[in-house]
Amino acid sequence: METANPCPSLKPKDYKSGTKPVxxxxxxxxxxLLAITKAMAEMNLSPENVALxxxxxCSSRLPAYLNVYGFxxxxxxxxxxxxxxxxxxxxxxxxxxxxxGDGFSIGGNHFMHACRRNVDMTxxxxxxxxxxxxxxxxxxxxxxxxxxxxxxxxxxxxxxxYPLVVALASGANFIARAxxxxxxxxxxxxxxxxxxxxxxxxxxxxxxxTFRPEQKDxxxxxxxxxxxxxTDPAVAAKRLMxxxxxxxxxxxxxxxxxxxxxxxATVDNISDLDKGFIL
Amino acid sequence: xxxxxxxxxADLLARTLTMLSETVxxxxxxxxxxxxxxxxxxxxxxxxxxxxxxxxxxxVKKLSEGLELPHISPWDYDWDDAIxxxxxxxxxxxxxxxxxxxxxxxxxxEQSAAKLFSEIERNAQSPExxxxxxxxxxxxxxxxxxxxxxxxxxxxxxxxxxxxxxxPQLLE
Numbered sequence: 001m002e003t004a005n006p007c008p009s010l011k012p013k014d015y016k017s018g019t020k021p022v023x024x025x026x027x028x029x030x031x032x033l034l035a036i037t038k039a040m041a042e043m044n045l046s047p048e049n050v051a052l053x054x055x056x057x058c059s060s061r062l063p064a065y066l067n068v069y070g071f072x073x074x075x076x077x078x079x080x081x082x083x084x085x086x087x088x089x090x091x092x093x094x095x096x097x098x099x100x101g102d103g104f105s106i107g108g109n110h111f112m113h114a115c116r117r118n119v120d121m122t123x124x125x126x127x128x129x130x131x132x133x134x135x136x137x138x139x140x141x142x143x144x145x146x147x148x149x150x151x152x153x154x155x156x157x158x159x160x161x162y163p164l165v166v167a168l169a170s171g172a173n174f175i176a177r178a179x180x181x182x183x184x185x186x187x188x189x190x191x192x193x194x195x196x197x198x199x200x201x202x203x204x205x206x207x208x209x210t211f212r213p214e215q216k217d218x219x220x221x222x223x224x225x226x227x228x229x230x231t232d233p234a235v236a237a238k239r240l241m242x243x244x245x246x247x248x249x250x251x252x253x254x255x256x257x258x259x260x261x262x263x264x265a266t267v268d269n270i271s272d273l274d275k276g277f278i279l
Numbered sequence: 280x281x282x283x284x285x286x287x288x289a290d291l292l293a294r295t296l297t298m299l300s301e302t303v304x305x306x307x308x309x310x311x312x313x314x315x316x317x318x319x320x321x322x323x324x325x326x327x328x329x330x331x332x333x334x335x336x337x338x339v340k341k342l343s344e345g346l347e348l349p350h351i352s353p354w355d356y357d358w359d360d361a362i363x364x365x366x367x368x369x370x371x372x373x374x375x376x377x378x379x380x381x382x383x384x385x386x387x388x389e390q391s392a393a394k395l396f397s398e399i400e401r402n403a404q405s406p407e408x409x410x411x412x413x414x415x416x417x418x419x420x421x422x423x424x425x426x427x428x429x430x431x432x433x434x435x436x437x438x439x440x441x442x443x444x445x446x447p448q449l450l451e
Contacts, residue, residue, distance in 0.1 A: 013304065
C-alpha cells in the first residue's frame with residue numbers, strides 16, 4: 001500500500017494514555033480511538049510532535065485517552081484552538097476532533113471558516129446523529145422523523161445538515177468518510193487525511209448504542225465508495241450531493257495550498273509585546 | 280484477514296500474532312467496561328478469556344522466535360465487525376450482557392478463527408504454512424467446543440434481557 005510504513009517503531013497501544021475510557025460498552029468511539037492510534041503508528045509519529053484538540057461531548061473525551069499533547073476546548077471551539085496551534089507551531093501534526101453537535105451546531109461557523117482557511121490539519125467528526133452526553137437530543141445530522149426525544153415530539157421536521165457538502169463548498173482540501181465498524185479501513189483514511197496538505201475533513205460514522213441503538217445496523221449499510229478520489233470540485237459536488245451517507249473512503253482531494261502565515265520572531269520580553277498595543 | 284494473501288510461515292505468524300494480541304486487548308477492554316457498568320459476572324469471564332488468548336499469543340510468539348516477521352498495515356487485514364469476527368468488534372459489548380452472551384461472543388470469535396485457518400490451510404502455498412494453519416484451526420476448534428460446554432452451565436437469557444427499568448433516557 002502506498003501509505004504503509006515499512007516498520008513502525010511504535011505500536012498503536014503506545015499512543016494510548018492508559019486512562020480507561022468511560023464511553024458506553026458498544027460505543028463506536030472505541031473503534032475511532034483504535035483507528036487513530038493505528039494511523040499514528042503507521043505514520044511513525046512521535047507522540048511529542050502530535051496534538052489533538054477536542055470540543056465538548058462524548059467523543060471529545062479523546063485527548064484524555066491518547067498519549068499525545070491534548071487540549072479539551074470549549075464547546076464547538078476545537079477548530080479555532082487547533083488553527084491557532086498549527087499556525088504558530090507548523091512543525092506539529094495537529095488533529096481536531098469532536099461530535100456532530102459540537103462540530104456542526106455549536107461550532108458550525110468555525111467549521112465553515114476552518115475549511116475556508118485551509119490550515120494544514122485533520123478534523124475528525126464522530127457523527128452519531130444525536131447529543132449523547134446530554135442524554136439523547138436531536139443534532140444537526142439527525143433525520144427529521146427521529147422522534148425518540150421528548151424535546152422534539154414527532155421529530156424535528158428539519159432537513160439534516162450535510163457536512164461533506166458544506167465542507168466542499170467551504171473549501172476543505174480533503175474530504176472522506178470512514179466508519180467505526182471498520183477501524184482498519186478508518187486508519188487508512190486517517191493516514192491519507194493527515195498526509196494530505198491543507199484542511200482535511202473526515203466524517204466518521206460512530207454509532208451511539210445507548211440513544212440510537214438502531215445505528216448498530218450501520219455496519220450492514222456502510223460500503224466502500226466505488227470511485228477513486230477526485231480532484232475536481234464539480235465532480236465531487238455531484239458525488240456528495242447524491243451520496244446516501246454510507247459510502248466510505250476518500251471522496252475528494254483538492255490541491256489548494258495550505259494557509260500558513262509567516263511566523264513573527266518570538267518577543268524577548270513581555271514589555272516588547274506591550275509596545276505593540278500602545279496607540 | 281485475506282486468506283489468499285498468506286504466502287509464508289512468517290506472514291501467517293505475523294497476522295496471527297496481530298489477531299491474537301488485538302483479541303486480548305479487546306477482551307481486557309470489555310472487562311474494564313463491565314467493571315464500570317457494575318457487571319462483575321461478564322467482567323470475570325472477559326478476564327478469563329483474555330488470559331486464555333494471552334497464553335496462545337505467547338505460544339505463537341515462541342514459534343516466531345528467530346523469524347523476521349513482515350509488517351502488515353492494518354488495512355491489509357480485511358477484518359471488521361461486518362465481515363469477519365476473528366477479533367470481537369467493539370460493538371459486540373452490551374452493558375447488560377449475561378455470562379451466556381459473553382461466552383457466545385467468544386464462541387463466534389473461535390468459530391470464525393477456525394474457519395479462517397482452515398481456509399488458509401486449503402490455500403496454503405507451502406506444506407509448512409499449511410501444517411501451521413491446520414494446528415491453529417484445530418486449537419480454535421477445541422477452544423470453541425470447550426466454550427460451548429462452558430456456556431451450557433449458564434441459563435439461556437430470557438426475552439427482554441436487555442430491558443432496563445431505569446433507562447438512560449431524558450425523562451423531563
